[in-house]
Amino acid sequence: MSFDSLGLSEPVVxxxxxxxxxxxxxxxxxxxxxxxxxxxxxxxxxxxxGKTAGFTLPILERLSRSSTGHESGARAARPVRALILTPTRELAAQVEASVRAYGKYLKLKSTVLFGGVGINPQIEALKRGVDLVVATPGRLLDHMQQKTIDVSRLEILVLDEADRMLDMGFIHDIKRVLAQLPKKRQNLLFSATFSDEIKALADSLLQAPALIEVARRNTTAELVTQTIYPVDRERKRELLTHLIKTRNWFQVLVFTRTKHGANRLAEQLTKDGVSALAIHGNKSQSARTRALAEFKDGTLQVLVATDIAARGIDIDQLPHVVNFDLPNVPEDYVHRIGRTGRAGATGEAVSLVCVDERQLLKDIEKLIKRAVPQEVIPGFEPDPTAKPEPIQPRRNQGGTNRQPRSDQSRPQPARAKEPASGRAAPRAETRGGQTSDANRVDTKRVDAKRGDTKRSDPKRADARRPDSTRPDAKRADPKRADAKRPDSTRPDAKRPDAKRGAESDKHGRGPARSGNPNAAPGTDTRKPDGRNKRQEMEPRGRDQRASNPGALLGGRSRPSAASGD
Structure with missing residues (x-):
């Protein structure tokens, strides 16, 4: 069967x-x-x-058949009619390069949109008019938010490597993109694996779709030779160097679990005399492009990559893939070794497995429904007494914990001001001087909103001492949380008045309470002339002292919070 028999036009063929x-x-x-x-x-x-050509060729054919109204003379009005979403920058660049190559003889325009590079050249390309856009979800949303791309007349949407996009947590971004697209359009979904999440996405996105499944579900390429080399975790790098040098390996793609691990391994291999570079999300786009170019042309012997960064690596004759670390997600193993054995070529996939990764290996073998052969390299026999250690989960690799993008960065909660030097932060107190969580809420402490469990105020030396032994004369009680609340609702409203009088603040904070047992709860015995505490204690005559039963009984009045103290 030839390409022209599939319904493609002469320029495309x-x-x-x-x-x-x-x-x-x-x-x-x-x-x-x-x-x-x-x-x-x-x-x-x-x-x-060959799945990229499987959707780019017919898309170009369909767009070319209806492009008569979008010639160069009407370039400014050229709408975006096809959109291809990919999980990574490298894959986006690779797909757009294929579009340009296949559409060489067609009067169609395409461009690629991804992060890590300036957005202005992309805006200019969109202004000139394009028929087909290849993009990563994040940068596409940037353009949508800035209204620099018009998708109102989109005809075809492609989700390439949809399983990887879901693994990287792009589901929220994808939903935001879909919400801005026309309801009437053709949807194409390509995935290497069919998880329950992919099925759910397909059910919500596709309408009576045609189903094509070339490879069995979650299987590895038949032409890839897979081997497990058991080894101690401390000798993995040494074994990798041994394999590369003794077997004369070139163009070796090595996978690590973390970005830091990729950097460290590349440096160690270079010290061992093996040319190596790392590629991952923290690298600049220019550094990633340069490393990938050197690896493709054969000047770089080893490329150390994380799962996400390797998604755009497309080398027809890549001979060796090494799992320096087994992936935490079994499906990633299928994606990794799929980098070799492409387009009918043979390949070799090697995994260096230590005692920590035995369960990961079992999960992988369960997924692919086969046991991977194991071989021990002489001189690198693993220690049978070694104990497994927990594997640290990868961080900043995307994953399913990726947070949805927002139009604006999420504002950070305001931080509380530090208390002045030598002063403790105010605390609410209840009976016995113990801090009340309920009252603490009433004080509206800012540091509680910070999520900081550490108190900024110094510890009180008398915090656990009973009231009867506490030197109240030396206490400096902070403002009461219930100072502005009606006396009838205070926590001590039902306490004996004598006890309340004994705990009165001697520094004039809070409303005064009567020491008279016959006084009604909440009675304010403060002098109407608003004299302060020292003036209150100064004698002004027998009649005046007698008019203040609280003073005669030893109780001390305090100005109310409304007085401004």
Missing amino acids: RAVQELGYTSPTPIQKQAIPAVLEGGDLLAGAQTGT
Whole structure:
């Protein structure tokens, strides 16, 4: 079967033939006619099967058939009619390069949008008018928020490597993108694995889709030789260097679990005399592009990568893939070794497994439904008495914990001002001087909103001493949390008046309470002339002292909070 028999026009077939392709792959034979029919499609295909051409070729064909009204003379009005979403920058660049190559003889324009580079050149390209856009979800949302892209007349949407996008936590971004697209459109979903999450996404996105499954669900490429090398965790790097040098390996793609691990391994291999560079999300886009280019042209012997960064690596004859660390997610193993054995070529996938990773290996073998052969390298026998250690989960790798993007950065809660030097932060107190959580809420402490469990005020030396032994004369009680609340609702409203009088603040904070047992709760015995505490204690005559029964009984009045103290 030839490409022209699939319904593709002469310009498209000519471009494909110039690239050296003479016959379509199995995924292309099924996907191209299905896409040309205009219906939705759910395709299960691993990397290296030719799936990119399986959807780009028919998309270009469909766009070219209806592009008569969008010639160069009407370039300013050229709408975006096809959108391809990919999980990573490298994959986006790779897909857009394929679009340009296949559409070489077509009057169609395309561009790629991803982060890590300036947004202004992308805006200018969109202003000039494009028919097809390849983008990562994050940067696409940036353009949508800035209204620099018009998708109101979109006809075709493609989710490439949808399983990886879900693994990286892009589901919220995808939903936000879908909400801004026209309801009437063709949807194409491609995935290497079919998880329950993928099925749920397909059910919500696709309408009566055609189903294509080239490879069995969650299987590894048949032409890839898989081997497990048991080794102690401390000798993994030494064994890797041994394998590369003794077996004369070139173009070796090595996977690590973390970005820090990738950097460290690349440095160690370089010290061992093996040319190596690391590629991951913390690297600049220029550094990632340069490392990938050197690896593809053979000047770089080893490329150390994390799962996410490796998604755009497309080398037809990549011979070796090494799992320096087994992935935490079994499906990632399928994606990793799918980098080799592409397009009918053979490949070798090697995994260095220590005692910590035995359970991860069991999960992988359960997923792929086969046991991976194991081989012990002489001189690198693992210690049978070694005890497994917990594996630290990877951080900042995306994953399912990725938070949804927002139009604005989430504001940080305001931090409380530090108390002045030598002063304790105010605390609410209840009976016995113990801090009350309920009253603490009433004081509206800012540091409680910070989520900081550490108190900034110094510890009170008398915090645990009973009232009868506490030197009240030396106490400096902070403001009461219930100072502004009606006396009838205070926590001590039902306490004996004598006891309340004994605990009165001697420094004039809070409302005064009568020491008269016959006085009603909440009676304010403060002098009407508003004299302060010292003036209250000064004699002004027998009649005046007698008018203050609280003073005669030893109780001390306090000005109310309304007095401004």
